Amino acid sequence: MGKRFxxxxxPGGKRKAFTLSYDDGVIQDRRLVALCEKxxxxxxxxxxxxxxxxxxxxxxPFDISKVTPAEAKELYKNQEIGGHSLYHSDLTSLGSxxxxxxxxxxxxxxxxxxxxxxxxxxxxxxxxxxxxxELLKIAGYKGARTVNSTYSFDxxxxxxxxxxxxxxxxxxxxxxxKQFLEKPVMKASLFYVWGHxxxxxxxDNWERIEELLKMVSPHEEEIWFATxxxxxxxxEAYKMLEYSVDGSMIYNPTSTDLLIGTSFHTVxxxxxxxxxHIKDTPL
Ligand SMILES: [Zn+2]
Numbered sequence: 001m002g003k004r005f006x007x008x009x010x011p012g013g014k015r016k017a018f019t020l021s022y023d024d025g026v027i028q029d030r031r032l033v034a035l036c037e038k039x040x041x042x043x044x045x046x047x048x049x050x051x052x053x054x055x056x057x058x059x060x061p062f063d064i065s066k067v068t069p070a071e072a073k074e075l076y077k078n079q080e081i082g083g084h085s086l087y088h089s090d091l092t093s094l095g096s097x098x099x100x101x102x103x104x105x106x107x108x109x110x111x112x113x114x115x116x117x118x119x120x121x122x123x124x125x126x127x128x129x130x131x132x133x134e135l136l137k138i139a140g141y142k143g144a145r146t147v148n149s150t151y152s153f154d155x156x157x158x159x160x161x162x163x164x165x166x167x168x169x170x171x172x173x174x175x176x177x178k179q180f181l182e183k184p185v186m187k188a189s190l191f192y193v194w195g196h197x198x199x200x201x202x203x204d205n206w207e208r209i210e211e212l213l214k215m216v217s218p219h220e221e222e223i224w225f226a227t228x229x230x231x232x233x234x235x236e237a238y239k240m241l242e243y244s245v246d247g248s249m250i251y252n253p254t255s256t257d258l259l260i261g262t263s264f265h266t267v268x269x270x271x272x273x274x275x276x277h278i279k280d281t282p283l
Contacts, residue, residue, distance in 0.1 A: 004247060008188045008238050009259040010224040013267050015185045017224040017231050018216050019043060021145050021164060021194040023084055023122050025052055025066045028197035033075055039213035044228035045076050046084040046122035049109040062202040073113045080227035082120035083107050090125055091132045103139045119143065119229045133160040143232045145194060153180055153189035159232055168195040168209055177215050190231065241270065251275045
């Protein structure tokens with residue numbers, strides 16, 4: 001037995017993960033989803049069920065029409081659908097019964113579209129507090145995204161306050177992308193970009209997101225492209241690992257297969273529901 005430290009490795013032994021999170025179910029998601037598919041990138045699309053099908057009035061400076069529920073089913077089938085409250089309400093301003101209705105009715109309806117329980121949420125306007133976090137937990141949400149940029153690739157500390165790396169319009173976007181690609185990493189890293197697809201029309205900058213996806217997409221061998229919940233589920237499963245005192249046995253009580261890298265340069269597969277024996281590798 002000797003000194004050892006273990007690091008989380010993403011599926012395929014990768015140390016980097018990349019994900020997108022886009023809000024409101026606007027019709028510009030059609031173009032964004034097509035780009036995700038073209039570049040094999042995945043994202044989570046957070047929808048307010050009550051405003052799906054909304055038509056922007058004529059003469060608006062930019063179109064914020066929403067896709068219909070029927071279109072959402074088809075459009076997001078290879079992506080992830082997340083909740084965003086039924087009518088895009090500031091949940092911190094509402095009493096609990098009303099707030100939980102906004103959360104639950106949105107979730108109930110969206111689950112019919114997604115055909116599975118929803119686990120991801122994005123706070124409307126980015127507003128949240130401890131009460132809203134608690135209500136999301138009761139509703140069965142496992143993760144919720146904020147609008148607070150970390151400008152880092154650190155793994156999230158609080159699943160119900162998932163701070164993204166940055167917004168796609170952030171002036172540091174490409175500098176961060178470069179760092180993410182070039183930086184040799186020991187620790188697992190996450191590049192997490194958010195926004196609203198209507199902003200690409202409003203700002204006439206679709207080339208910005210395409211450029212970003214073009215940069216990251218050829219690095220599939222070292223980057224895990226996954227939805228928000230796929231990444232969160234993996235991170236949460238990792239936290240559940242049960243170690244023996246001498247580090248030689250690790251039990252994975254979850255249903256997610258995990259990989260760890262040890263400082264002895266070994267990669268250990270810790271299969272779901274299985275006790276794994278780690279070979280004693282002296283320093
Ligand atoms: Zn929104």
